Amino acid sequence: MATTTAALPARATRTFRPIWAWYAALVALMAWGLGAWIDELHYGLAATGMRDVVSWGMYIFTFAFFIGLSAGGLIMASSAEVFGIKALRPLSRLGVLSAAACVAVAALMIIPDLGKPIRIINIFIHPNWTSPLIWDILIITVYFVFSVVDLYVLQRQAAEPSRWRKVMRVMAYVGLPTAILLHSVTAWIFGLQIARSWWNTSLMAPLFVVSAVLSGTALVTLLALCAERYGKIELAEDTRRWLRGFITVSLIIDLFFVGCDYITVLWGNVPSDRSALNLVLPGGPWAWLFWVEWIVGGVIPLAFLVVPRLKKLPGALGLSAVLVIVGVYAFRIELVVLGFVNPLTQYPPGNAVGTYNPATSSFQLIGRYHPTWVEIGIVLGLVALFAALVTIGYKSLHVIESAPAGEHRAKAAIAETTAGS
Amino acid sequence: MAAKNNYVPHHVMVVDTNRCIGCWSCAFACKQINNEPLGYWWNRILTTAPNQSTTAKAPASDNLDVPWGTYPDCELAYLPVACQHCNDAPCVKVCPVQATFRRDDGTVLIDFNRCIGCRYCMAACPYGVRIFNWGDAQYAPGGVVGYGKEYWTGDRLVFTPERPKGVVEKCTFCVERIDVGEEPYCVVACPMGARIFGDLNDPESQVSEFVNSGGAEQLHPELGTNPNVYYLPVARRVPGES
Numbered sequence: 142m143a144t145t146t147a148a149l150p151a152r153a154t155r156t157f158r159p160i161w162a163w164y165a166a167l168v169a170l171m172a173w174g175l176g177a178w179i180d181e182l183h184y185g186l187a188a189t190g191m192r193d194v195v196s197w198g199m200y201i202f203t204f205a206f207f208i209g210l211s212a213g214g215l216i217m218a219s220s221a222e223v224f225g226i227k228a229l230r231p232l233s234r235l236g237v238l239s240a241a242a243c244v245a246v247a248a249l250m251i252i253p254d255l256g257k258p259i260r261i262i263n264i265f266i267h268p269n270w271t272s273p274l275i276w277d278i279l280i281i282t283v284y285f286v287f288s289v290v291d292l293y294v295l296q297r298q299a300a301e302p303s304r305w306r307k308v309m310r311v312m313a314y315v316g317l318p319t320a321i322l323l324h325s326v327t328a329w330i331f332g333l334q335i336a337r338s339w340w341n342t343s344l345m346a347p348l349f350v351v352s353a354v355l356s357g358t359a360l361v362t363l364l365a366l367c368a369e370r371y372g373k374i375e376l377a378e379d380t381r382r383w384l385r386g387f388i389t390v391s392l393i394i395d396l397f398f399v400g401c402d403y404i405t406v407l408w409g410n411v412p413s414d415r416s417a418l419n420l421v422l423p424g425g426p427w428a429w430l431f432w433v434e435w436i437v438g439g440v441i442p443l444a445f446l447v448v449p450r451l452k453k454l455p456g457a458l459g460l461s462a463v464l465v466i467v468g469v470y471a472f473r474i475e476l477v478v479l480g481f482v483n484p485l486t487q488y489p490p491g492n493a494v495g496t497y498n499p500a501t502s503s504f505q506l507i508g509r510y511h512p513t514w515v516e517i518g519i520v521l522g523l524v525a526l527f528a529a530l531v532t533i534g535y536k537s538l539h540v541i542e543s544a545p546a547g548e549h550r551a552k553a554a555i556a557e558t559t560a561g562s
Numbered sequence: 563m564a565a566k567n568n569y570v571p572h573h574v575m576v577v578d579t580n581r582c583i584g585c586w587s588c589a590f591a592c593k594q595i596n597n598e599p600l601g602y603w604w605n606r607i608l609t610t611a612p613n614q615s616t617t618a619k620a621p622a623s624d625n626l627d628v629p630w631g632t633y634p635d636c637e638l639a640y641l642p643v644a645c646q647h648c649n650d651a652p653c654v655k656v657c658p659v660q661a662t663f664r665r666d667d668g669t670v671l672i673d674f675n676r677c678i679g680c681r682y683c684m685a686a687c688p689y690g691v692r693i694f695n696w697g698d699a700q701y702a703p704g705g706v707v708g709y710g711k712e713y714w715t716g717d718r719l720v721f722t723p724e725r726p727k728g729v730v731e732k733c734t735f736c737v738e739r740i741d742v743g744e745e746p747y748c749v750v751a752c753p754m755g756a757r758i759f760g761d762l763n764d765p766e767s768q769v770s771e772f773v774n775s776g777g778a779e780q781l782h783p784e785l786g787t788n789p790n791v792y793y794l795p796v797a798r799r800v801p802g803e804s
Contacts, residue, residue, distance in 0.1 A: 184697055184698075185695070185696055185697040185698065185727040185728055186679070186694070186696050186697070186728065187696040187697025187698075188697070189696075191696075192696065193684065193690075193692070193693055193694055194690070196681045196684040196685065196694060197681060197685060251680075254680065254681075255678050255679050255680055255728070256677070256678070256679020256680075256681070256694065256695065256727065256728025256729055256730075257677065257678050257679045257726075257728045257729060258678075260659075260676070260677070260678040260679075261678060263659040263661070263676055263678055264658055264659055264678070266659075267659045267660045267661075267676065268658065268659070268660075269655075269657055269658055269659060269660045271655045271656075272655065272656050272657060272658040272682070273656065274656065274658040274680065274682055275658050278658075330682075331685075334652065334656075334685060334686050335652060335688060335785050335786070335787075336652060336685070336686055336687055336688035336785070337685070337688075480685070481685070485687075485688060485689065485690040486608055486643065486689070486690060487621050488608035488609055488610045488621055488641065489608065489609050489621050489622075489623060489624050489625055489626055489628070490606065490608070490609075490624075490625070490626055491624075491690075492606075492690040493601065493602065493603035493606060493693060494601055495601055495602060495693050495694055495695075495696055496600075496601045496696050496697065496700075497599070497600030497601035497700050498601075503600075503601045503603065504603070504606070506621060506624050
């Protein structure tokens with residue numbers, strides 16, 4: 142107890158200023174987001190960069206991205222139990238917290254995308270059960286409620302390990318399939334659509350699951366590293382090794398799946414598929430996505446994860462986690478936007494745009510899309526909301542023993558918390 | 563046919579691409595009758611090669627009316643595309659709130675009062691015929707008002723000249739006209755008589771003849787959407803014959 146009482150005031154004085162600056166920055170971003178949304182409500186979705194050809198944009202690919210991010214925490218917490226990976230157990234609460242925050246932010250991301258947000262009530266009055274969207278809303282709700290309950294269970298379990306142990310195990314076994322279902326249903330929003338060959342592949346659900354594990358684990362790794370940096374607790378070497386292993390394996394599978402998709406399209410050479418892939422391959426107008434996905438988010442992090450000399454560098458794990466997340470975001474952009482950019486009908490003049498601009502044609506053959514500041518503001522506001530939820534949640538959970546440096550420290554920390562509560 | 567009680571016609575449109583000259587009269591007539599704001603096109607005319615499916619060939623140009631090939635071996639045809647009113651419509655399947663629905667006569671309509679503006683239908687439509695109300699509707703000064711009234715089918719608001727911001731709309735087969743026995747306005751407006759509208763349940767009708775024995779084809783039949791809009795393929799002249 143002596144060490145704790147000595148350490149706490151010191152930490153409080155040291156982190157007082159930075160944390161308020163952090164909160165102020167988050168509040169400023171959220172205020173910007175709210176202002177942008179009010180602007181959008183006033184002008185309609187004309188305030189965004191979306192038009193009739195590219196009719197889904199930043200909100201939807203960021204939504205899909207956050208759904209993916211929510212995977213890591215829950216899958217990690219569940220794997221710790223289901224597969225008995227002890228090293229990941231300390232990250233359970235942090236993981237489930239980030240899962241709950243991510244899925245909440247993902248659900249909110251849909252609201253500004255709706256033309257008539259007030260009518261969202263119609264989803265409950267007149268649900269159409271053939272629509273993947275209804276099932277997605279259902280599974281998102283289930284997943285969010287589950288994460289919150291799981292967080293409560295984990296919190297109680299930390300205080301009374303023997304009493305809540307069984308409940309925690311049951312939650313873990315339910316959590317894993319729920320997480321996989323969430324990503325599959327979200328993938329089916331796209332994958333079931335016959336209209337766009339870019340989306341219409343049975344690979345979509347597996348690809349979503351693996352990229353979700355990839356980006357989600359990377360996010361939890363980042364959060365754990367932040368906790369280590371600012372919370373003054375050390376990650377065990379074993380925990381690091383498991384995190385690195387999860388990221389490496391899912392990154393390799395992810396790139397393999399995307400590669401399978403590319404080779405199928407290239408070999409088959411079906412015009413509508415090829416025209417979509419050509420947009421993103423080197424030389425195409427969206428080739429930057431290819432480079433971000435394969436080099437920035439693929440080869441470089443892989444090198445820092447597996448090359449012995451590189452992976453020993455101090456920031457290697459954190460750097461690869463950041464790069465991997467960037468790569469998965471690029472993949473989400475590629476997935477959603479290119480489905481629209483690739484023309485449905487290859488014939489001029491293409492599709493109507495839906496708004497009038499005297500300087501340009503009312504039609505587009507190949508879709509164009511740039512997010513506007515309104516979209517960027519709303520998305521950044523919601524990212525700030527996520528950061529705030531995680532910060533406040535982490536602080537109020539007192540996840541002090543979450544990442545002990547070793548067995549001795551772990552036992553000591555648990556003993557301390559148990560004694561304290 | 564008269565003997566049948568509660569007779570529901572099956573509305574079908576056949577477009578004779580042999581006759582289409584790409585004049586856009588149908589598209590402009592559509593804009594007028596439906597009071598479509600600037601930038602909205604429920605109906606558009608694609609420049610194609612004869613009898614090309616919509617994905618078989620790269621476009622000759624981004625511009626209208628540019629033929630394929632080099633002079634003198636050029637070819638050019640037109641493909642007027644509006645809502646295909648599919649019998650198995652992807653938009654109806656994906657709409658989370660049943661705002662897009664199919665009437666018994668085969669017409670696919672949108673309830674302006676129910677649509678939440680999620681635009682999933684626009685992602686799901688293989689023909690790209692749906693238009694979203696992105697912002698406040700803009701009109702050219704002195705434009706024609708057209709039908710100018712709300713139209714309800716049952717308790718569904720399926721047409722309104724006052725466009726609500728944030729909902730999806732598209733070709734309605736001029737539901738307000740066909741319900742009183744008139745033809746869709748594009749059919750009336752076509753100077754070449756390239757559009758034929760009628761009842762597929764009536765074996766005597768011209769559309770029945772084209773669909774059942776006249777070789778009328780659907781757009782993207784491989785997708786299984788089974789549209790109620792058919793196209794008569796261009797009959798090529800064989801070189802040497804007159």
